[in-house]
Amino acid sequence: MIYFDNAATTFPKPNIVYEKHIEAMKDYGANPGRAGHKMALKANRGIYETRNLIGKLFNIKNPMDIVFTFNCTESLNLGIKGLLKPGDHVITTSMEHNSVLRPIKHLEERGVENTIVLTNSKGEIDPKKIEKSIRENTKLIVTTHVSNLTGTIMPIEEIGQIAKKHNIPYMVDAAQSAGVYDIDVEKMNISLLAFPGHKGLLGPQATGGLYIKEGLQIEAIFQGGTGSASESLTQPEMLPDKYESGTHNGPGIVGLGAGIEYILEKGMKNIREHEEVLTAHFLKGIETIEGIKVYGPLDIKKQGAVVSLNLKDIDSSEIAYILDEEYDIATRSGLHCAPLAHKTIGTLEQGVVRFSFGIFNTKEEVDKAINALKEIAREV
Amino acid sequence: MIYFDNAATTFPKPNIVYEKHIEAMKDYGANPGRAGHKMALKANRGIYETRNLIGKLFNIKNPMDIVFTFNCTESLNLGIKGLLKPGDHVITTSMEHNSVLRPIKHLEERGVENTIVLTNSKGEIDPKKIEKSIRENTKLIVTTHVSNLTGTIMPIEEIGQIAKKHNIPYMVDAAQSAGVYDIDVEKMNISLLAFPGHKGLLGPQATGGLYIKEGLQIEAIFQGGTGSASESLTQPEMLPDKYESGTHNGPGIVGLGAGIEYILEKGMKNIREHEEVLTAHFLKGIETIEGIKVYGPLDIKKQGAVVSLNLKDIDSSEIAYILDEEYDIATRSGLHCAPLAHKTIGTLEQGVVRFSFGIFNTKEEVDKAINALKEIAREV
Numbered sequence: 001m002i003y004f005d006n007a008a009t010t011f012p013k014p015n016i017v018y019e020k021h022i023e024a025m026k027d028y029g030a031n032p033g034r035a036g037h038k039m040a041l042k043a044n045r046g047i048y049e050t051r052n053l054i055g056k057l058f059n060i061k062n063p064m065d066i067v068f069t070f071n072c073t074e075s076l077n078l079g080i081k082g083l084l085k086p087g088d089h090v091i092t093t094s095m096e097h098n099s100v101l102r103p104i105k106h107l108e109e110r111g112v113e114n115t116i117v118l119t120n121s122k123g124e125i126d127p128k129k130i131e132k133s134i135r136e137n138t139k140l141i142v143t144t145h146v147s148n149l150t151g152t153i154m155p156i157e158e159i160g161q162i163a164k165k166h167n168i169p170y171m172v173d174a175a176q177s178a179g180v181y182d183i184d185v186e187k188m189n190i191s192l193l194a195f196p197g198h199k200g201l202l203g204p205q206a207t208g209g210l211y212i213k214e215g216l217q218i219e220a221i222f223q224g225g226t227g228s229a230s231e232s233l234t235q236p237e238m239l240p241d242k243y244e245s246g247t248h249n250g251p252g253i254v255g256l257g258a259g260i261e262y263i264l265e266k267g268m269k270n271i272r273e274h275e276e277v278l279t280a281h282f283l284k285g286i287e288t289i290e291g292i293k294v295y296g297p298l299d300i301k302k303q304g305a306v307v308s309l310n311l312k313d314i315d316s317s318e319i320a321y322i323l324d325e326e327y328d329i330a331t332r333s334g335l336h337c338a339p340l341a342h343k344t345i346g347t348l349e350q351g352v353v354r355f356s357f358g359i360f361n362t363k364e365e366v367d368k369a370i371n372a373l374k375e376i377a378r379e380v
Numbered sequence: 381m382i383y384f385d386n387a388a389t390t391f392p393k394p395n396i397v398y399e400k401h402i403e404a405m406k407d408y409g410a411n412p413g414r415a416g417h418k419m420a421l422k423a424n425r426g427i428y429e430t431r432n433l434i435g436k437l438f439n440i441k442n443p444m445d446i447v448f449t450f451n452c453t454e455s456l457n458l459g460i461k462g463l464l465k466p467g468d469h470v471i472t473t474s475m476e477h478n479s480v481l482r483p484i485k486h487l488e489e490r491g492v493e494n495t496i497v498l499t500n501s502k503g504e505i506d507p508k509k510i511e512k513s514i515r516e517n518t519k520l521i522v523t524t525h526v527s528n529l530t531g532t533i534m535p536i537e538e539i540g541q542i543a544k545k546h547n548i549p550y551m552v553d554a555a556q557s558a559g560v561y562d563i564d565v566e567k568m569n570i571s572l573l574a575f576p577g578h579k580g581l582l583g584p585q586a587t588g589g590l591y592i593k594e595g596l597q598i599e600a601i602f603q604g605g606t607g608s609a610s611e612s613l614t615q616p617e618m619l620p621d622k623y624e625s626g627t628h629n630g631p632g633i634v635g636l637g638a639g640i641e642y643i644l645e646k647g648m649k650n651i652r653e654h655e656e657v658l659t660a661h662f663l664k665g666i667e668t669i670e671g672i673k674v675y676g677p678l679d680i681k682k683q684g685a686v687v688s689l690n691l692k693d694i695d696s697s698e699i700a701y702i703l704d705e706e707y708d709i710a711t712r713s714g715l716h717c718a719p720l721a722h723k724t725i726g727t728l729e730q731g732v733v734r735f736s737f738g739i740f741n742t743k744e745e746v747d748k749a750i751n752a753l754k755e756i757a758r759e760v
Contacts, residue, residue, distance in 0.1 A: 001419065008411035008420075009627060022402050025584065030710070031388035034717075036700060037710035039381065040388075070450035070586060073604035073626025098610065099626060102603030105613045198627060204405065206450060206586035206629035221601060223482030224453035225717030230478065231728065233485045233719060246453025246479060247389060247578060249586035249629075320416060330410070330417035337414075337605030339613060348611065 002329045002365045006358030007148050007176055007306050007336075009198050009205060013255075014262040021204050021255030032250045033227040043250045050257035051240075057260060058193060059184040060211050067210045067243040068253060072175045073099040074221075075194035075210035078243065079171050080104060080142060082218035083192070086111030088139040093125050094118045094344045095147045095154070098337040100173055104142075113137070121345055122297045123152030131162045140169050142192075145183070146176035149341040149354070150296030151279075151306030153181070160189035169216060175199060176304055179263050180272050191216055202263060202359070203256030206249045212239065222246065271359050275305035278357045278366050282307055285370035289377045295345045295352060308345075308352035311377055316351035319376060323353070327372040331355050382709045382745045386738035387528050387556055387686050387716075389578045389585060393635075394642040401584050401635030412630045413607040423630045430637035431620075437640060438573060439564040440591050447590045447623040448633060452555045453479040454601075455574035455590035458623065459551050460484060460522060462598035463572070466491030468519040473505050474498045474724045475527045475534075478717040480553055484522075493517070501725055502677045503532030511542045521550045522572075525557035529721040529734070530676030531659075531686030533561070540569035549596060555579060556684055559643050560652050571596055582643060582739070583636030586629045592619065602626065651739050655685035658737045658746050662687055665750035669757045675725045675732060688725075688732035691757050696731035699756060703733070707752040711735050 003011050024046055032043035047068070055063035069075045080103045084090055090104055094116055104114050115133040119125045130141060141163050143154050156172055163170035169191035174183060179200030185193055190211070197207025212218055220235055224245030229236040236242055263271065280300045286292055291312040297303045311319050320333035334351045335342050342348045355369065383391050404426055412423035427448070435443035449455045460483045464470055470484055474496055484494050495513040499505045510521060521543050523534050536552055543550035549571035554563060559580030565573055570591070577587025592598055600615055604625030609616040616622055643651060660680045666672055671692040677683045691699050700713035714731045715722050722728045735749065 003410075003419070005410060005415050005417065005420070008414050009409065011409050011419075012406065013409070018402060018405060021405070022398060025398060025401070026392065029389065029391050029393070029585070030383075030385060031585075034388050035385050035710065035712035036697060036714075037385065037704040037712070038708075039383070039391075039710055040385070040712075070629070071626040073602055077602045077604065077625075097605060098613070099604035101613050102605075102615055102625070106603045106615070196627065204631065205409070205411075205627055206632055222453055222457045223486045224457065224479035225477060225482075227717065230715035230717050231719045231722075233478070233481050235482055235486070245457075245482075246451040247576065247585055249450070249632075251584065252586055252629075252632075317416060324417040328418075330415065330419055332415035332417075332420075334416075335610035337607065337610050339611045342611075 002368060004355045004357060004361065004369065005330045005332050007354065007356035008332060010200065010202055010358045012360060013202050013204070013259060016262055017202055017204065017255045017258045020258035021251050024251035024254035029251060032248050046254040046257065047248060047250060050253045050260070053257050053260040054209060058211060059186050062214065064239050065212055065214055067212060067240045068248060069208040069210055070206050070249060071208045072194050072196035075208050076100055076173060077103050078210055078221050079192040079194055079218065080140070081107065082221065083140055083169065083216070084112045087137060089113040089115070089135050089137045090140045090142065091115045091117060091130055091133045091138060092142045094340040095123045095125070095152060096144055096338065096340065097148055097173065097175065100142055100144070101340060116340065119344055123147045123150040123341065123344060124297065125154055127155055127158045127162055130159055134166050134168065138168055140171060142171040142173065144173040144175065145181065146304040147341060148176050148306065149308055149336050149338050149352070150345060151303035152296055153302055153304060157188045164189040176306065180268065180275065180304065182268070185211055197256040201256060202259030204252045207252045207256045274359060275357050276300040278361055278363065279305045279307060281363055282355065282366045282370065285366070286373055289374055291377055292373070295347065305357040307355045310347065310350055310352055311380060313350065314380055316353045319353045322376055323372060327368065329369055329372060382748060384735040384737060384741065384749065385710045385712050387734065387736035388712060390580065390582055390738045392740060393582050393584070393639060396642055397582055397584065397635045397638045400638035401631050404631035404634035409631060412628050426634040426637065427628060427630060430633045430640070433637050433640040434589060438591060439566050442594065444619050445592055445594055447592060447620045448628060449588040449590055450586050450629060451588045452574050452576035455588050456480055456553060457483050458590055458601050459572040459574055459598065460520070461487065462601065463520055463549065463596070464492045467517060469493040469495070469515050469517045470520045470522065471495045471497060471510055471513045471518060472522045474720040475503045475505070475532060476524055476718065476720065477528055477553065477555065480522055480524070481720060496720065499724055503527045503530040503721065503724060504677065505534055507535055507538045507542055510539055514546050514548065518548055521548055522553065524553040524555065525561065526684040527721060528556050528686065529688055529716050529718050529732070530725060531683035532676055533682055533684060537568045544569040556686065560648065560655065560684065562648070565591055577636040581636060582639030584632040587632045587636045654739060655737050656680040658741055658743065659685045659687060661743055662735065662746045662750065665746070666753055669754055671757055672753070675727065685737040687735045690727065690730055690732055691760060693730065694760055696733045699733045702756055703752060707748065709749055709752060
């Protein structure tokens with residue numbers, strides 16, 4: 001099978017991720033941060049080390065400002081809903097995933113205003129439009145870093161500058177970028193960074209995190225046992241405990257640490273270049289196919305390793321089905337949980353077939369996809 | 381190492397759990413419920429099968445009424461905070477874990493009243509006291525099934541009858557009972573059943589669930605991508621999607637399924653009897669130790685496989701440290717995230733040393749613990 005659904009979750013993971021994950025389950029699968037016995041302490045150390053690695057990756061000075069969650073959706077909900085109060089205003093873009101838009105729409109019913117800034121049909125945002133949308137009560141700007149639909153890379157450093165100038169917290173959804181594109185929370189003025197563990201960071205599923213800039217007041221979503229201040233019936237205020245109630249995904253977080261170490265050893269730049277080469281090769285290979293429509297910037301310096309396309313007016317799910325059944329190529333069709341993004345590029349009816357490449361994909365696999373699309377285009 | 385911290389998380393897991401978990405990661409680690417390709421469908425099927433197994437275990441007719449969460453704390457928060465509105469009243473007990481008490485205290489600040497019914501010093505509740513606490517605005521009764529501190533088994537069937545009589549939803553925290561004690565949501569009139577996957581159900585960490593009785597209105601905690609109704613900016617109302625935003629713990633849920641199958645094959649009754657034998661043996665073996673104080677019912681028909689004790693007036697963490705360092709016995713000292721329960725049994729200052737037994741513990745291990753306690757008692 002050729003796996004081109006890396007934007008949903010990267011597959012496979014580096015072997016070391018499986019190994020460390022299962023080792024943590026089998027050798028020290030205790031509940032971390034609770035008891036003081038050797039195995040629980042070892043589990044706790046595993047979590048601590050991953051927290052440090054994440055800090056290193058994103059230039060987060062105090063790793064205790066990183067909260068572990070179970071997926072990026074939780075991270076986004078925590079940041080957005082934990083920060084915004086009725087009467088506040090939030091700015092976002094039309095290229096966002098439902099994990100950003102649905103919480104914002106949910107808050108709209110509870111008195112939080114929003115502005116959804118439209119991008120052009122390639123998914124590109126004009127930062128000036130964001131600046132123009134700022135109101136007196138704007139309390140948050142949230143944008144994706146890399147679109148999950150078109151791969152469009154957002155100018156997060158520029159947007160961060162605008163946020164800084166107006167003293168507004170800036171939240172970045174790094175679902176498609178963490179582990180592949182440079183993210184520096186200091187340099188980019190990011191106050192909230194939401195990331196999944198199981199995509200570009202190459203960790204297991206059920207891992208993710210949220211960086212919360214010191215001093216930012218975020219209400220916790222959960223209350224519960226934290227293994228700290230246990231005499232108290234109220235949630236401790238200290239980070240990360242305030243936001244980490246209940247049993248951690250100890251082995252998963254250890255696996256995530258192995259994924260990040262793998263990235264640091266390989267070099268993020270090398271990984272990115274590999275994905276750029278594949279993306280460019282694919283874009284080049286499909287451009288002459290009759291009846292093909294390709295969306296997004298069509299420029300590897302402006303987009304991540306995601307290419308969305310359609311063949312003629314055929315329903316995207318039909319093409320994805322043929323790719324899967326006849327060529328054993330896994331893609332994702334439909335709407336990708338990003339309805340406004342589809343509206344923006346004009347594909348709300350047809351959906352698109354999304355190809356998303358990862359570190360373990362090869363040029364040969366991309367060639368097979370190109371040939372498959374050529375054959376299908378001739379037949380449909 | 382002798383592991384007696386099974387109330388925190390069971391360890392080890394059956395081998396089949398590790399095997400199925402890693403197989404799901406390596407062989408079909410796609411994002412379930414999103415794309416339509418073969419690997420995603422296989423991942424989805426794994427989740428479906430575990431949902432069915434849980435339904436079978438708890439006599440839940442429609443498995444779609446089971447929501448997967450990432451731990452029992454999330455399940456409890458979802459049920460408690462999703463149901464209760466300002467002006468409502470909730471009844472609970474003094475034996476609850478902070479994962480019940482902290483959400484309730486959080487809601488208290490937001491206008492939700494509560495009554496915390498006191499138990500006796502063995503942690504035993506008088507159901508009549510619960511009935512007497514019912515007010516016109518009581519919208520929820522929530523109790524644990526088995527105390528994480530004393531092991532006390534709560535009369536959930538009786539409480540369920542009271543709830544039924546007064547037409548009030550009854551929520552059970554099955555953190556310490558699921559997989560070991562019989563739970564039948566129909567027979568016991570349970571409207572909300574919160575359970576972890578990584579304790580008695582023998583699954584991996586980062587798994588858990590909440591059963592929501594059909595028709596009960598629970599507000600979702602998260603909004604986000606559900607892979608369904610993706611054209612909509614509002615969360616779908618359909619279960620389980622409404623409550624399952626973002627990427628599942630696919631491999632973890634497959635591992636959990638393997639844990640439940642293991643339990644069904646072994647027979648829950650046999651597992652429970654094994655744990656009862658160990659608990660009885662331990663209680664018997666330590667009763668004559670000079671200076672020992674043992675808490676809870678001291679009767680295996682009235683308590684789960686949890687025994688909390690102290691030696692003289694020595695801080696519980698000191699005894700746990702000696703057990704760990706000198707005898708390689710893992711227990712948990714301190715307050716166990718249950719401050720009111722400690723207050724109830726009179727150990728808020730000293731804490732207790734908690735021994736919690738599991739399916740893979742042996743009589744020989746229990747003997748070693750008894751002898752260790754005898755030696756320590758002589759020396760301190």
